[in-house]
Amino acid sequence: MVNWSNMDTLGAYNALTKVAKVDLTEVMSGENGAKRVKEMTVPMGAGLNYNYASKQVNEEVLDCLAKLAEEAQLVDKYEALYNGEVVNTGEKRLVLHQLTRGQLGNDVMADGVNKREFYANEQARIAEFANKVHAGEITNAAGEKFTTVVQIGIGGSDLGPRAMYLALENWAKKNNAFKMEAKFISNVDPDDAAAVLNSIDVAHSLFVLVSKSGTTLETLTNESFVKDALKKAGLDASKHMIAVTSQTSPLAKSSDYLAAFFMDDYIGGRFSSTSSVGGAVLSLAFGPEVFADFLAGAAEEDLLSKNKDLLKNPAMLDALIGVYERNVLGYPCTTVLPYSQALSRFPAHLQQLDMESNGKSVNRFGEAINYKTGPVIFGEPGTNGQHSFYQLLHQGTDIVPLQFIGFRNNQLETDVDIQGSTSQQKLCANVAAQIVAFACGKKDDNANKNFAGNRPSSIIVGDKLTPKALGALLAHFENKIMFQGFVWNINSFDQEGVQLGKVLAKKVLAHETEGALKVYSDLLNI
Numbered sequence: 239m240v241n242w243s244n245m246d247t248l249g250a251y252n253a254l255t256k257v258a259k260v261d262l263t264e265v266m267s268g269e270n271g272a273k274r275v276k277e278m279t280v281p282m283g284a285g286l287n288y289n290y291a292s293k294q295v296n297e298e299v300l301d302c303l304a305k306l307a308e309e310a311q312l313v314d315k316y317e318a319l320y321n322g323e324v325v326n327t328g329e330k331r332l333v334l335h336q337l338t339r340g341q342l343g344n345d346v347m348a349d350g351v352n353k354r355e356f357y358a359n360e361q362a363r364i365a366e367f368a369n370k371v372h373a374g375e376i377t378n379a380a381g382e383k384f385t386t387v388v389q390i391g392i393g394g395s396d397l398g399p400r401a402m403y404l405a406l407e408n409w410a411k412k413n414n415a416f417k418m419e420a421k422f423i424s425n426v427d428p429d430d431a432a433a434v435l436n437s438i439d440v441a442h443s444l445f446v447l448v449s450k451s452g453t454t455l456e457t458l459t460n461e462s463f464v465k466d467a468l469k470k471a472g473l474d475a476s477k478h479m480i481a482v483t484s485q486t487s488p489l490a491k492s493s494d495y496l497a498a499f500f501m502d503d504y505i506g507g508r509f510s511s512t513s514s515v516g517g518a519v520l521s522l523a524f525g526p527e528v529f530a531d532f533l534a535g536a537a538e539e540d541l542l543s544k545n546k547d548l549l550k551n552p553a554m555l556d557a558l559i560g561v562y563e564r565n566v567l568g569y570p571c572t573t574v575l576p577y578s579q580a581l582s583r584f585p586a587h588l589q590q591l592d593m594e595s596n597g598k599s600v601n602r603f604g605e606a607i608n609y610k611t612g613p614v615i616f617g618e619p620g621t622n623g624q625h626s627f628y629q630l631l632h633q634g635t636d637i638v639p640l641q642f643i644g645f646r647n648n649q650l651e652t653d654v655d656i657q658g659s660t661s662q663q664k665l666c667a668n669v670a671a672q673i674v675a676f677a678c679g680k681k682d683d684n685a686n687k688n689f690a691g692n693r694p695s696s697i698i699v700g701d702k703l704t705p706k707a708l709g710a711l712l713a714h715f716e717n718k719i720m721f722q723g724f725v726w727n728i729n730s731f732d733q734e735g736v737q738l739g740k741v742l743a744k745k746v747l748a749h750e751t752e753g754a755l756k757v758y759s760d761l762l763n764i
């Protein structure tokens with residue numbers, strides 16, 4: 239049995255608050271700095287590495303973090319989770335997203351079925367469907383092949399799958415795995431759906447309606463928007479649409495769809511990229527084999543997360559360093575900086591994954607807690623971000639820990655040598671330069687040009703962004719966020735904080751408003 243206690247009751251946490259702080263300007267300079275970069279690295283799944291040399295940690299800090307991992311029973315809690323304990327206490331649900339990509343522990347039986355088999359079976363059904371679409375066995379009414387897939391969904395039913403699609407689009411084109419172009423409609427802003435519809439050939443488009451609950455206002459509105467467009471084009475909407483939903487949702491039994499694929503309430507929206515939610519669009523776009531590789535990468539990372547040795551468990555190490563930065567060093571944010579254009583929407587996905595999971599003020603039993611929880615997460619690909627918000631990161635009054643991601647090779651393998659270096663080398667040179675600039679700073683007599691340094695970062699490095707590497711990268715962050723939730727003793731798997739705004743929006747649309755809400759409604763001409 240695991241023991242769920244608040245972080246501030248743990249002896250190891252209190253010891254951590256007393257350890258002398260590490261000054262990166264000292265430890266990262268000279269030979270010592272070189273030694274740290276060589277040694278402070280942990281293998282992740284799919285050939286990636288997590289390098290934490292430029293974090294404000296030393297043996298003493300790491301020793302305290304290892305004790306904290308043990309006292310907070312982080313790996314035991316992970317085990318309880320994948321073996322089917324009701325870890326989502328708020329909604330009284332199991333948390334099974336890791337089962338969508340492997341078997342980590344015991345068989346989990348719920349709703350009368352073996353859950354691992356249920357997810358695998360849905361994946362197999364999707365693979366069969368995608369193969370038939372690609373082979374021209376499932377076509378439009380005129381017997382012509384579908385060329386485009388359009389996902390309609392929002393939040394977890396959009397951000398992860400969209401970020402993953404963009405991450406692999408160029409890789410697939412280079413590796414003969416590009417089957418269909420994918421587009422995404424999420425916002426209830428009518429210009430979103432209209433712009434996507436204007437950019438495609440609807441007669442050859444297959445729409446994937448994704449909503450776990452089947453009740454999300456934006457998604458159902460956009461479904462109607464698309465159906466209207468199909469009707470206007472003289473097409474039968476039910477021959478152009480599939481659904482991905484839970485078996486208990488209102489969409490599940492509808493005959494409005496060519497096919498329906500399922501996940502369930504044990505897969506949180508933001509953790510659903512490896513379920514049917516990501517599976518349908520990614521299998522249609524790149525083929526089921528590519529999606530299977532992506533799952534294999536995630537499964538490798540999930541296995542590493544079982545390791546009780548902190549220095550062999552990259553997600554747990556990353557999580558605990560993050561807790562140290564948030565609660566002991568007092569840093570309010572974390573920025574994610576992929577030096578890879580393919581990961582342009584990855585920070586947006588992590589915003590939901592992290593902030594919707596760990597933006598909580600009560601513990602898993604609903605009691606107020608006295609310490610900070612999830613940081614604000616934001617990010618942009620490098621080097622673009624360097625020309626945007628890095629000024630504040632280098633010289634602003636807040637210290638923002640940085641999560642770099644970099645690859646030695648680009649996906650398309652097209653490059654050009656200009657003034658003695660390729661574009662890829664220039665990209666990578668900038669990551670290396672930024673890490674050292676942030677850590678070591680630079681003294682200058684002109685205060686305006688002085689860089690204080692001591693700004694922590696870590697880097698995840700890989701050879702190339704492949705489907706497997708992407709799966710490992712995604713699972714790393716999912717597991718990091720899970721471990722942080724365990725340390726903070728919060729429920730990372732519900733999201734009650736998004737409800738109030740939805741309720742008030744309904745009142746506005748029903749014209750049941752008063753006070754400030756009424757005046758704002760008038761201001762916006764509703």
Ligand SMILES: O=P(O)(O)OC[C@H]1O[C@H](O)[C@H](O)[C@@H](O)[C@@H]1O
Pocket residue numbers: 392393394395448449450451452453454457507508594733736
């Ligand atoms: O998949 P759906 O049920 O349509 O939910 C879509 C999204 O909406 C909700 O408001 C939640 O904040 C998200 O966690 C969820 O992913």
